[in-house]
Structures are given as structure tokens and as C-alpha cells.
Amino acid sequence: MRFIETRGNDGIRSTSVTFSEAILSPSASFGGLYIPSELPKLGEDFLHSHINSSYKDLAFDFLKLCDIDIDDTILKEALNRYDAFDDALNPIPLVSIEENCSVSELYHGPTRAFKDMALQPFGYILSSLANKRDEQYLIMAATSGDTGPATLETFKNQSNVQVVCLYPDGGTSDVQRLQMVTEDASNLHVFGVEGNFDDTQNALKDLLASSDFIAKLNSKNIKLSAANSVNFGRIIFQIIYHIHSYLTLIRNSKITMNDKIYLVVPSGNFGNALGGYYAKKMGLPIEKILITSNQNNILTDWICNGEYNLNNRELVQTISPAMDILKSSNVERILFDMFGNTRTKELMDGLSTNGTYQLTKNEIQRVREDFDASYSTDDECKETIALYAKKGYLMDPHTATCIKAYEQFSDKKLHTVIYSTAEWTKFSPTVASALGKECKDDKEALSWIKESMSQSVPNVVDTLFEKSIKHNKIIQKDTIGENILTLV
Ligand SMILES: *Cc1c(COP(=O)(O)O)cnc(C)c1O
Numbered sequence: 001m002r003f004i005e006t007r008g009n010d011g012i013r014s015t016s017v018t019f020s021e022a023i024l025s026p027s028a029s030f031g032g033l034y035i036p037s038e039l040p041k042l043g044e045d046f047l048h049s050h051i052n053s054s055y056k057d058l059a060f061d062f063l064k065l066c067d068i069d070i071d072d073t074i075l076k077e078a079l080n081r082y083d084a085f086d087d088a089l090n091p092i093p094l095v096s097i098e099e100n101c102s103v104s105e106l107y108h109g110p111t112r113a114f115k116d117m118a119l120q121p122f123g124y125i126l127s128s129l130a131n132k133r134d135e136q137y138l139i140m141a142a143t144s145g146d147t148g149p150a151t152l153e154t155f156k157n158q159s160n161v162q163v164v165c166l167y168p169d170g171g172t173s174d175v176q177r178l179q180m181v182t183e184d185a186s187n188l189h190v191f192g193v194e195g196n197f198d199d200t201q202n203a204l205k206d207l208l209a210s211s212d213f214i215a216k217l218n219s220k221n222i223k224l225s226a227a228n229s230v231n232f233g234r235i236i237f238q239i240i241y242h243i244h245s246y247l248t249l250i251r252n253s254k255i256t257m258n259d260k261i262y263l264v265v266p267s268g269n270f271g272n273a274l275g276g277y278y279a280k281k282m283g284l285p286i287e288k289i290l291i292t293s294n295q296n297n298i299l300t301d302w303i304c305n306g307e308y309n310l311n312n313r314e315l316v317q318t319i320s321p322a323m324d325i326l327k328s329s330n331v332e333r334i335l336f337d338m339f340g341n342t343r344t345k346e347l348m349d350g351l352s353t354n355g356t357y358q359l360t361k362n363e364i365q366r367v368r369e370d371f372d373a374s375y376s377t378d379d380e381c382k383e384t385i386a387l388y389a390k391k392g393y394l395m396d397p398h399t400a401t402c403i404k405a406y407e408q409f410s411d412k413k414l415h416t417v418i419y420s421t422a423e424w425t426k427f428s429p430t431v432a433s434a435l436g437k438e439c440k441d442d443k444e445a446l447s448w449i450k451e452s453m454s455q456s457v458p459n460v461v462d463t464l465f466e467k468s469i470k471h472n473k474i475i476q477k478d479t480i481g482e483n484i485l486t487l488v
Pocket residue numbers: 113114115146147229266267268269270271272273322323398421422
């Protein structure tokens with residue numbers, strides 16, 4: 001597998017790069033992204049022969065099919081990271097919640113959100129490459145709450161990589177903050193930033209674009225990479241679980257080979273949904289991918305009307321903060337795949353110059369062949385959480401946005417897989433409130449839900465409150481650069 005660029009080539013960079021190169025230096029010409037020049041076909045033989053495979057075996061054979069330039073031993077060790085999930089043999093349980101609807105729980109990893117699915121093996125691979133090349137990398141992450149803990153956890157004590165993690169002070173849940181500030185390893189640096197997530201993210205983006213900052217890093221022999229889903233090293237691992245869901249449905253006799261299914265994906269930066277799209281393109285029988293959002297419903301507008309418009313919106317804070325995003329980075333990879341690099345560059349340039357672009361009628365039709373979209377308000381999410389709690393299934397506010405889409409779109413003859421992207425324990429005050437109890441903090445909410453709903457709280461969450469705080473610096477956004485340079 002080789003990688004080309006969504007906005008075409010600038011004549012300075014190589015016209016195509018390997019997987020290693022794309023993950024170590026993920027920024028492509030004209031501000032674009034790397035995408036595979038072609039995708040292998042899964043084929044019925046591949047699917048048939050993996051119906052009973054373990055997740056790790058499926059993942060390994062899938063990666064071999066992709067023919068990436070990573071040694072088998074490294075791939076195997078990277079995939080061994082799934083052994084630390086709740087159940088090493090079944091890291092992604094598929095739970096039936098309706099006759100024709102199952103929930104794929106992607107959150108059984110160390111930080112209790114789906115980010116671990118990709119970041120766990122990705123972190124191992126990136127650090128191995130850095131090691132092999134004898135190069136030092138800096139990963140900077142701005143987080144609204146889930147990416148930060150997962151990035152820290154995957155790179156903890158890994159050689160040749162340092163991580164700087166920035167979270168908005170006061171903008172995360174207690175559990176999310178504690179997951180970050182109690183991390184104890186000399187290669188991890190965590191700062192609270194005064195302001196909201198947008199301020200933090202914008203300050204980081206400015207820094208990443210600053211040639212002065214990059215020159216200062218280079219003078220210390222440090223290169224920059226990225227661990228968000230602009231990095232294809234994350235996307236590749238997000239194709240696999242869609243295949244796994246399908247094969248599990250066959251194994252559980254919910255469907256038979258070649259039956260089509262719907263996927264419902266709570267979306268922010270569109271990495272999870274993009275993985276589903278690639279799986280479909282590779283031949284997995286998916287009828288459509290249904291995208292769900294909260295009130296920041298720019299993706300609903302894009303998929304339903306072809307309009308991507310940042311001008312008439314302001315980011316609103318919702319109870320599903322991981323989807324409080326307006327500039328959804330992986331939409332660009334869909335544009336490229338459907339309309340080519342010239343059109344993608346034109347549209348993305350339009351977005352940065354005018355704050356908006358509009359797809360043509362034909363283009364909208366093309367997008368809607370693969371996608372549909374809807375959004376839920378906070379009140380609708382809370383009602384959904386309460387409704388399913390009564391039926392005995394507890395879901396987090398992101399997962400809750402999926403139910404409306406399932407009811408609205410699914411042709412009831414086809415099976416639907418909903419992706420659950422976080423465990424309720426990361427958002428317990430919201431979940432308690434949906435169940436009629438206002439709690440003053442996460443600790444109170446966790447124990448109330450534990451008692452009243454007879455739920456268990458995993459050790460990694462329970463013990464957070466006793467751990468000592470290792471990072472307690474809150475900084476101002478214009479001092480991020482100087483703070484980093486004194487550390488690395
Ligand atoms: C990151 C995240 C999402 C959004 O996933 P994308 O791949 O960015 O679309 C949804 N839910 C939760 C809980 C997340 O952490």
C-alpha cells in the first residue's frame with residue numbers, strides 16, 4: 001500500500017510515500033492528508049475464512065492484505081496491546097439491544113473510550129519506527145477529553161517519543177482530567193490551558209504551523225508527528241472492527257454471508273465513519289453508514305444538503321463533548337475518494353477562504369449513496385439514556401445519539417450495528433442526570449449509578465480518585481510554545 005495526497009502534489013514532497021512515512025510525517029502538500037492509492041478487496045474467501053478468527057488474527061491478516069511496510073513481529077506486538085482489554089479473547093463485545101440491532105462496544109480498553117482501539121497499536125508502531133530510525137518525535141495533542149488520555153496511555157514509557165497533552169481547564173469531566181494528570185512517566189507532559197477546547201486547539205494549530213517553533217524543535221533534533229485521526233496510522237485500525245462486527249453477526253446467526261447491514265456512527269472528526277466507508281469499499285456488505293451528531297450538526301447539513309458552512313454557526317457545548325466539532329478533518333478523505341484531488345483542493349480552499357462550500361446536486365447524490373445523517377439534542381439523548389436504562393442497557397451520551405438515527409433510517413429488514421464510543425463511566429454526572437439524579441461530581445455520580453443500577457465501575461476508573469496528581473500546571477494559551485520548549 002502506498003499513499004498519495006488529497007489535494008495533489010506540490011512538486012517538493014514525493015508523489016507517493018510508504019505507510020511508515022505517512023504516519024511519521026502526516027502533513028501532505030497544500031495542507032492535505034495522505035490516503036491509500038488503492039485499497040485491497042476483502043473478497044468472500046477472506047470473510048469466510050475469518051468467521052471464527054480471534055480479533056487479533058483477523059487484524060493481522062487484514063494488515064498483511066494491506067501490504068504495509070511494517071515487520072510482522074512489530075505488527076504482532078502492536079496487536080498484543082489488545083490483550084490488556086477487558087477480555088483479551090473478545091476485546092469488542094457485540095451486544096444485542098433490539099431484535100435487529102446490536103451495539104458494538106468499542107470502549108473496553110484502558111481509557112474507556114474507542115480511541116484506544118486505534119491508538120493502542122498505533123502508538124506501539126510509531127515508537128518502534130522512531131526507535132529503528134534513531135529519531136526523536138514529539139506528539140502534541142489538544143483534547144476535549146478522550147484523545148488525551150488515550151494518547152498518553154499508548155506512549156507511556158515508550159522510547160523516542162515525547163507527548164505534550166493540552167486540555168481545557170474546567171472543560172473535561174473529572175474522570176477524563178484525572179486520567180491525564182495522574183499519568184506518571186517521564187516522557188509525558190500534561191497542561192491545563194485557560195480557555196475552552198476551541199482556544200486550546202487553535203493555539204496548538206498555530207504552533208504546528210509556526211516555522212519558528214518547528215525550527216527550534218529541529219535544532220534539538222526533534223521531529224513533529226500527530227496522533228489525531230489526520231494520521232492514517234489510526235484510520236487503518238479503524239477499518240478492522242467494522243469487519244469484525246459483520247463476522248460476529250454471522251457467527252451469532254443474526255445474518256448470513258452477503259446480507260447487508262447498516263452502521264450507525266457517532267461522529268466528530270469522521271475517523272470512525274471513514275473506517276466504515278473504507279470497509280464498504282473493500283467489499284464488506286454495508287447498505288449505508290448513518291452519521292449521528294449533537295446540536296453541532298454540520299455533518300447533517302453536509303450529507304443531507306451538500307452544504308458545509310462554518311459562517312452561520314458557533315460551536316455549542318453539549319453533553320457529548322467528543323462530537324463538539326465543526327471542522328471535521330476526515331471529510332476531506334471522502335471528498336478525495338469521491339471527487340478527486342483537484343475538486344478536493346478547490347472545496348477545501350473554499351472552506352478556508354470563504355468559510356463554506358457547496359456540493360453540486362450530483363455530488364450530493366454520490367455522498368448519499370453511502371451515507372445518511374441525523375442529530376440529537378441533549379434532551380433527546382437523555383431521554384434515550386433513560387429509556388434504555390429501563391430496559392437494562394446503560395449507554396453514554398455519544399452512543400445515545402445513535403438510537404434516533406436507527407429508528408429514522410434503518411429499513412427494518414436489515415440488521416443495524418450501533419457503535420458505542422465511550423463507557424458511561426466517563427460521563428457519569430450526565431448519565432445520572434438523565435436518570436433523574438443531579439450529582440455534584442463524577443465520584444458521587446459513579447457511586448450512585450453503581451448502586452442504583454447495579455453496574456460495575458472498572459478498576460482503572462475507580463482507583464483514579466486515590467492516585468496522586470503528577471501534572472498540575474495550568475498555563476495561558478500564548479505560553480504553550482515556550483512551555484514545551486523548556487521541557488523537551
Ligand atoms: C472521538 C470520539 C467520537 C468521534 O469519533 P470520530 O472518529 O472523530 O468521528 C465519538 N464519541 C466519542 C466518545 C469519542 O471519544
